[in-house]
Amino acid sequence: MKQLAILIFLFSTALVSAQDKKELPKSQIVEASCGQCQFGMEGHGCELAVRIDGKAYFVDGTSIDSHGDAHADDGFCSAVRKAEVAGKVENDRFKVTSFKLLPEKSESK
Numbered sequence: 001m002k003q004l005a006i007l008i009f010l011f012s013t014a015l016v017s018a019q020d021k022k023e024l025p026k027s028q029i030v031e032a033s034c035g036q037c038q039f040g041m042e043g044h045g046c047e048l049a050v051r052i053d054g055k056a057y058f059v060d061g062t063s064i065d066s067h068g069d070a071h072a073d074d075g076f077c078s079a080v081r082k083a084e085v086a087g088k089v090e091n092d093r094f095k096v097t098s099f100k101l102l103p104e105k106s107e108s109k
Helices: 002-018
Strands: 028-034 048-052 055-060 081-090 093-101
Touching (some): 048 081
Antiparallel strands (some): 028 081, 048 055
């Protein structure tokens, strides 16, 4: 009986460790803003975009209005902000799995 329990434990351990491990996308700091208003992208109205390595991509997985008023003084249509994002570029769009808008640095006097 003891041997059977040990065999079952070893077999289940081998099965669990043999599964493919999904690689989570690494987060990175990017510029985020309105693609049309700030990045000069062709679009159909105000839409959230990120700029990665100098290239801008529209974002899928979150929207411009999910992060405050886009037309406020510090909104995406008026300013380029920094964001910590995770995801990947697919079909020339950024598929976001995590999006965190970073606070603006206040100017010190």
